[in-house]
Each structure stands twice: as structure tokens, then as C-alpha cells.
Amino acid sequence: MKTIIRSLNGYPVEEHDVITEDGYILTMFHIKGKRKQPVFIFHGIADSADIFIIRGKTSLVIVLANAGYDVWVGNARGNKYGRRHVKLDADKHLDFWNFSFHEIGVYDLPAMIDYILQHTGEKKLQTIGHSQGTTTHYVLLSQRPEYNKKIELFIALAPVAFLADISPPVSTIAQFGPMLSEAFKSIGVEHVFPEKSPVTNFLRFVCSQDILSYEICFLLSGFYLVGFDTKRFEPEFLKVFIGHYPGGTSRKNLMHVNQLVFNKRFCEFDYGPKGNLDHYTYLVPPDYNLYKVTAKVALFVGENDALSKVKDVEIQRMMLPNIVYYHIMEDKTWNHIDFTVGNDMNVTLFPYIFKLLEKYK
Template sequence: MASKANVTFPVLLASVVLVVATVVRLRLTPIGREVKRHLGYHEDSYLNFTEIATKYGFDCEEHAITTEDGYILTVFRIRRRDCARYKRPPVILMHGLLQSADSWLDAGPKSGLAYLIAGQCHELWVGNQRGNYYGRRHVRLNPDRDAEFWRFAVHEIGVYDIPATIDYVLKNTGEEKLNYVGFSQGAGTFFIMCSERPGSCDKVNVLVGLAPAARQTHTRSAPYRALATGINKFEGLLTSMGFHELFAKGAIEQEFLSFLCKFRATSEALCGVFLTIIDAFHPGSVSGESLRVLYGHFPAGTSTRNMARYGQSMQSDKFQKFDYGREMNLEMYGAERPPSYNLSAVTVPFVALYGRNDHLADSKDVHWLVQQLPNVLEAAEVADPLWNHLDVTYSQFNRRLIFPKLNQYLSKFSD
């Protein structure tokens, strides 16, 4: 058997090549649907959210939300067709870093959490955050020309995107409160909203954090840590050279992975290994079919500043605002160091579901987070000791290992 070093080195080398390709903006002309169909791509890898959900028997609506600072975000309303007689509070399902709403469908109709939640007749709204391909619009800024579009990180997402999505859903459903499910960044930005927007938490019955990401002091993924801290170190150089967007859909690394993973022979052998290197080893968790689909939607893009912010969070033992450096911090915050977010303001009832084998949002940081929050109902470790971070969206075991606990609390706060 090849040694771990022998396997890891070429994968890391390939990862570096893909990152460099992104930074120098090597892009492919997007491959059209007809060509992808002819080449044997899995159909779900190139369809959009509405098309995929409809294909599997769900009703789906597409809505556009405009935030206070002008970003236009797409949110999807998905319902099982025979659930009209049920009246339940709406549920928002929010993705993690470098993902989109599509990630909740990639595990297929038997395992994707969007299908499972909507399948229980919950009124499900699947959100998107600025910077991915469903959140790449603005009322006045052009993301391909205006650097200002990309001057955001999790702070702006928490201050603007999350409350705008909550308010839009409540207005369109006529409800006073909703339930919120956030994965990783989707939970972390909710905490920021509560800290910075007093009263916002009062609109939510329960927050379920799936591998919630606040501070990332103990992140164990060496490639992810090296990438994020490196981007943080060189953010000024990158942005001065005009590189404001990273890992966009349609960039060479995404198109390459999508092409490589369309083959059944390579999807598990190579594409599964790529997920393992990013996160942690969990054999058989992500099916070969899901691997053929997910790289059509992942990575979904974000800003250079947001990636830099994650690099900062790995070098601190606090959950704090963006560190601009001493002089800019004094101007922005009135202090040399950025202030911490007020986690005591997250008064909404909170449930955490996390994995012991998560190398991105380590269980030590989840335990720290739980100690800071004032209204924790439960912090539950997933029973499988190999459960990792990306399993939350892509594992074929979601129905058994994640959904029962999730549905327990959604149902409890829907009565």
C-alpha cells in the first residue's frame, strides 16, 4: 500500500496548481449543456436548482431578494406537491463556504437535506449568500468590473444577507417567525446577525447549526489551513493585482473537476480522495453518483476577502471581526485589534449537530461555541465516529444520521 505521504503529495500538488490557475484567472469557455449531455455528464450536474427539484417531483419557485446594500440573492421555495394542506412555519436552509443552494440537492432525493425537509411537509426556503453564482448580482455594481462588489466577508453576509432573507420569507409567508438551519458558514453568519442586528434573533423559533463555524482555532485540515492563511497573508497583493474573486463556477478548476468526475471510473478513486484531503477520511459516505454531481456545483465562488477572513479565524482564539491591521482597525473600530462578536446576543434556542472527524469545523471549536451561547437546547455528536464536515451536505447516510434529530426540532418548533 502506498504511504500516506506518497498519496498526499501529488494531491496537494494538484491542489496548488488549481489554486494558481484560479489566481491567474485561467478560465475555460463554459461547456454548454448539449455538449455536457453528449459527453456523458450526470444530468443533475448541469441543471439548476429549480430544474433538479422539479425533476424529482417537488414544486419549486425562484425568488430574488435585494439586500440593504444592493446585492441581489436568489432563494428557492421548495415544497412537496401533496403538502398544501399542512400549515407549518417556514424553514430557511443555508449553505456553507464555497457552496450554493444546489449543494442541498447533490446527495440525491433519498439523502439530500432539501428533499428530506420538504418531504416532511415543512415550508422550505433554500437560500444563497453573496458571491456564489446565485448571488453574483447587484443593483449597480458589476462583479466582473467593479472591485467594490467583492469587498465583503462573513460580516457583511451576517449583517445584510441573512436578515434580508429572513424578512423576505416572513413577508411572503405571512408568518411572524420561522425556523433556521445553517451549515458551517450558514450558521456562523447567523451568529453575526444576532450580534450586529438587535431584534433579528426574535424572528426565529429555533436555530439548528450543522457543523457550525464560528472561530476556527483548531481546524485540522492542513490544505485548507495553508490555503486560507496564505490568502490572508497575500490578500493585499492579490487585490492590488485585481484578483477579488476566488473559486468561481466556470473557472478552470471547477470545470476540470466537473469533467474529471463525470467518469464513473474516476469519480470515487480521484474525486473522493480530493474531498478526503480537504476534510477527512470517511469511506463510502459520499456515493459515486453524488461525486459525479457535486463538482458541477462546487466550488461555487466567494471573495478573496472572505477567504482571508477564514485565514484570520484560524490564527485567533476569538470569534471576531475582520482584522484590517492596526491603523485601519483604529479607524474602523476605535481599537488596535478587532472586537469580538457578542455571542450572548444569540438568544434563539440553539441545537448543534457536529462530527468527531470534522477537520474543518473541529469539535473543540464547536464545544467552545456552545459554552458561549445562552440558550443551548442540545449539542449532539453524530453517532458515526468518522462523520466529517462535508458529509452534512453530500453523505448518503444523512437520512439516518442527521435528519431524525434535525426533523425532531423542526417539528417541535412547528407545533
């Protein structure tokens, strides 16, 4: 289904509904370009397609559209654009939230990729992922390796697979992850970081009214966890950002990420010894095999990134068989969210992306 929903910087934006193999209905946004080969962009955890447009004229989507690219922006199940299902009600059925980044990689990504290729008539596309948007790519390309042939180039921004080098405060919070997860589970809370909640609404109100200082709002919003960088994340933009983030995800998804910290492996969801035997016939969950990711991959990492640490990305670099580019951002203050909303992306990051898109097309 296709609908023209609005004009964005002078471009008509199409809205497409994509149905996954297991029944989730996801919204994709499309700006039609002159170039044939499509570029697909995918967001990180509890995020949405909004993250790639909220910087306006210097946002990735608009800059690509201005250059004539055929741009598609996806959404994962559980965020504000992925709350529909052919049978389940997100507000009534807890089963709706029984997913982690595994299902997003195995079901959501292939559904959107196949839809784009079918709609455009192209055989391949280029993809750009941020944070968990890279994790889900790795899941897809290792679990369903036939999709390596459908991706001409995968640009991984702040890529996340191994979380062995995580340090405080993220590692400290991770220690409490299992306890918090069980507490939420015991009271039937499976939807976490929803777009609208009393806490989120309160934070948006007090920060938009300048009741609290920029530093306190930044602290309360949790963004400091990914690396503090006021140079690229100015006070005025914080109000815009919290108006679009978070977008929602599942408790299980957060728990899966938390397990990567404890297991120090990039592996499937850990259900415990008995549950693992039932699910995998092994006592421990199997690893995602990055050696099967044969598509061309370009890695970008920031030294001030508290989630996608350089040492952990180096492990990816050693295991991925087809790395065509590896780049550590020049400015040592560059953090996790600078890759999506940094105020100078158009001059510090995008030129590298454009060169790669042109070289591998």
C-alpha cells in the same frame, strides 16, 4: 419577484429575488408546504442552495418537502445565484467583491428572513445552517439581536465560529493564506472559487471521464481538507458533487476565515492596526458577542470534521445562552460535508432534525 422555474421530485419550485439593504440581488428557492411556519436553509462557504438538493430523494430539501414543510433555501452574495447588484457588475467592478461573512450575516440573512416572513405572513421561522451558514447566523444574531425574536429555532450543522483547534493540513494551508491573499489582490483577483474557471472545468472533465482515480479527484478537489469519509461520499457521487461545487465567493471572505485561525477569536475583519482604528476605533477588531444570541440553538458536530472541531464547538456551547440540544454524531468517521451530502443522512441525521423542528415550533 416569483417564478415557477422547474419541477423537483414532483414539486413546483419557486424562484424569488431578494434585494439586500446594500443592493445585492439574491435568489431564493421555495417549495410550498402545508405547514405554516417556514423552514429556511442556508449553505456554507463558496457553496450554494444546490448542496441541499443534489442527493435527490434523500436530500434535506426533498425530505422536508415530503413531510409537508414550507421550505426556503437561500444563497449568499458572490455565489452563482448571488452575482447581481442594483449598481455593480460582478465581472467589472471589484467593489462587488468587497465582503466577507460579516456582510452576509448583517445584510443577506436579514433580507431573506424578512422576505420569507413578509411573504408567508408568519412572525417566526425555523432555520438550518451548515458551516459558514452557521457563522453568518451568529454574526446576524449578535450584530442585529432583534432577529433573535424572529427565529424560533436555529439548527447549526458543523457550526463554525472559533477555529483555535485547527490541525494539519488545514492549519498548514492557513499559514500561506495571507501571502496568497496578497498575491491575488496584487493582480486584481477578488472573485475566488468561481463556478466556472479553467481549473474547475478541467477537474470536472477529467473526473467525469474517469481519467483520474476517485482518490486523486477527491484530493485535487480539496474535499479531503474537511475530513475524509468514503463511506458516505462514494465515487459515483463525486461526479455529481463537483458539478455543483464550488459556487464562488470573495477573496476577502476567505481571508476573514483565515484570520479566525490566526487570531483564535471569533471577531470582525482585521484590517491591521491603522485600518482597525479607522473602522472600529480600536487597534484590534471587536469580537462577535455570542452571549447576544438568545434564539434557541441546536448544535451538531462530527468527530472527523477537520473544520468544525469538537473542542471549538465546545467553546460555542459554553458561550451561547440558549442551547436546547447538543449532539456529536455517533459514527466517528462523520465529517464536515456529511451533514449536507452524506448518503445516509435520511437515517442518521434527519430524524434528529425532525424531532427538533416538531418540538420547537
